[in-house]
Amino acid sequence: GAVVSQHPSRVICKSGTSVKIECRSLDFQATTMFWYRQFPKQSLMLMATSNEGSKATYEQGVEKDKFLINHASLTLSTLTVTSAHPEDSSFYICSVRDWGSGELFFGEGSRLTVL
Amino acid sequence: EDQVTQSPEALRLQEGESSSLNCSYTVSGLRGLFWYRQDPGKGPEFLFTLYSAGEEKEKERLKATLTKKESFLHITAPKPEDSATYLCAVQAIGGATNKLIFGTGTLLAVQP
Numbered sequence: 001g002a003v004v005s006q007h008p009s010r011v012i013c014k015s016g017t018s019v020k021i022e023c024r025s026l027d028f029q030a031t032t033m034f035w036y037r038q039f040p041k042q043s044l045m046l047m048a049t050s051n052e053g054s055k056a057t058y059e060q061g062v063e064k065d066k067f068l069i070n071h072a073s074l075t076l077s078t079l080t081v082t083s084a085h086p087e088d089s090s091f092y093i094c095s096v097r098d099w100g101s102g103e104l105f106f107g108e109g110s111r112l113t114v115l
Numbered sequence: 116e117d118q119v120t121q122s123p124e125a126l127r128l129q130e131g132e133s134s135s136l137n138c139s140y141t142v143s144g145l146r147g148l149f150w151y152r153q154d155p156g157k158g159p160e161f162l163f164t165l166y167s168a169g170e171e172k173e174k175e176r177l178k179a180t181l182t183k184k185e186s187f188l189h190i191t192a193p194k195p196e197d198s199a200t201y202l203c204a205v206q207a208i209g210g211a212t213n214k215l216i217f218g219t220g221t222l223l224a225v226q227p
Contacts, residue, residue, distance in 0.1 A: 043217035106158035
């Protein structure tokens with residue numbers, strides 16, 4: 001069964017609005033979760049590392065004020081795209097690492113379309 | 116700069132026609148190389164992790180191999196359900212422990 005659950009799977013919003021995406025770790029507690037973004041025909045790019053109880057760590061070039069990450073519990077991380085614009089339209093995927101096996105499990109992804 | 120290049124970009128096979136996908140990588144030191152399968156509109160599904168040159172892993176019709184410069188994903192007698200995008204990613208020693216660098220993938224289409 002699924003190890004990581006993401007919601008919503010698809011969202012369409014108007015330019016200027018904010019959108020929240022949830023990522024839940026179903027099988028184990030995750031002090032760290034990861035947010036990736038994937039544009040069509042491009043590779044997955046790590047956006048940020050979400051740390052439970054502390055600030056997220058953002059990759060170079062990712063605006064922390066635009067992509068707000070909250071990791072309030074050991075099983076839930078949220079990504080909020082603030083004041084979304086059409087160029088933010090993308091496939092956002094979260095992942096969780098099982099530190100025991102080393103495997104990185106991905107959620108089903110969330111397709112964001114900004115009109 | 117750490118880099119991953121996958122080839123071909125797209126591959127069309129007839130059912131039963133075996134082939135290989137390539138993943139070339141450049142890293143200062145390899146902690147691990149990962150293969151994932153991604154279906155359209157879905158998140159990647161883990162297939163294999165390889166850690167050192169010479170290592171091989173198999174799962175059903177798939178076999179992954181690793182050298183110091185590249186990895187191959189061999190597909191033996193593929194079936195239409197093997198159609199997907201196959202992603203390769205590397206994790207570098209000395210880099211952020213959580214960061215995977217992905218290639219752009221190979222889109223595989225297996226025709227019946």
